Amino acid sequence: MPKPAHISRQIWDMKYRLKGADGHPVDKTMSDTFRRVAAALAEPEKDKALWQQRFADAMDDFNFLPAGRILAGAGSDRRVTLFNCFVMGDIPDDMSGIFEHLKEAALTMQQGGGIGYDFSTLRPKGAPVHRVGADASGPLSFMDVWDAMCRTIMSAGTRRGAMMGVMRCDHPDIEAFIEAKR
Structure with a gap:
């Protein structure tokens, strides 16, 4: 060697x-x-x-x-993933779906996998949420939740989590997203 x-x-x-x-x-x-x-x-x-x-x-x-x-x-007898990164599924635009995907992300990161999500499926900030008579907080507020989870999870017990969030260029909140990434 x-x-x-x-x-x-x-x-x-x-x-x-x-x-x-x-x-x-x-x-x-x-x-x-x-x-x-x-x-x-x-x-x-x-x-x-x-x-x-x-x-x-x-x-x-x-x-x-x-x-x-x-x-x-590999060969460690630990319950960890052997894949570095995962492109996760679409996030549904409802509270239970959003938090189910947050849970999925946390469990993936706990086992050592990095995650990537497209937040474009979430309605823009200020859009009506008809069933509760409120305005949507928008995808950036939920990205903050993902970010907090990522900071909290020690990936596979040894390293901080890795996460990528993206948004389509035609989403109404794209400028706020770009500004947040600075």
């Missing part, structure tokens, strides 16, 4: 090295991490030993490195 740069070892230690509940390293070396991941990746193969060695060799030589969530989670 080529000797990794100091910063590479720091990042590995902070983000990808498997540690026990007490904070002590389970993976003593980067090769240990690669072997753990290789064993998990080889699990569905008929010749597990062959593929485990191939995967480990490729990682040891830095010819191949899986995505971060795979390095952090």
